[in-house]
Amino acid sequence: xxxxxxxxxxxVLLIDDDSRNIFALKAVLKSxxxxxxxxxxxxxGIDLLKSDTTxxxxxxxxxxxxxxxxxxxxxxxxxxxNTIPIVAVTAQAMVGDRDKCLAAGxxxxxxxxxxxxxxxxxxxxxxx
Numbered sequence: 825x826x827x828x829x830x831x832x833x834x835x836v837l838l839i840d841d842d843s844r845n846i847f848a849l850k851a852v853l854k855s856x857x858x859x860x861x862x863x864x865x866x867x868x869g870i871d872l873l874k875s876d877t878t879x880x881x882x883x884x885x886x887x888x889x890x891x892x893x894x895x896x897x898x899x900x901x902x903x904x905x906n907t908i909p910i911v912a913v914t915a916q917a918m919v920g921d922r923d924k925c926l927a928a929g930x931x932x933x934x935x936x937x938x939x940x941x942x943x944x945x946x947x948x949x950x951x952x
Contacts, residue, residue: 834951835859835878839869839896840885840913845936849883849913852940858947865889866896873905881950883934886914886925897929909950913938 836853840846841864850860861876863869866888873879882900886893897910909932912925917935925933932946 832878833857833859834880834947835861835876836881836883836947836951837869837873837876837879838862838883839864839866839888839893840883841865841888842885845885845913849938849943852938852943853947856944856947858951866891866893866899870896870899870903873900873908874903879905879908881909881911881947883911883913884930886912886916893925894928901929911946911950 836858838846838849838860846862850862853860861872861879863872867890873882884893884896893912893914900906900908900910910930911932911934912930913934913936914921914925915936922933934943934946
């Protein structure tokens, strides 16, 4: 079986309204040879996902203005890209927050601040 995007850099969509998070995560992913497309709001991110078929996974901030991550995940799960892996990335790290993200349709959950080793473990698994 051929690997997706074989011979090309893998692409991840990062949706986060905080430019500091985008800067940090984009740098980490780039250093690991992962291309990162970014959006500062969920609606724009969903449009990017529809138009860029090279995107293989989504890193989704859960607390954003206008459309939060929960609504964005629900929208993606009803779209043509409904099987794309989505990682909920959030500062919400209280008991039950992980389960809430997974119940909303996320495939995995990462609490902020991001553990880079855990992020890369997920990326390696999701981008195979």
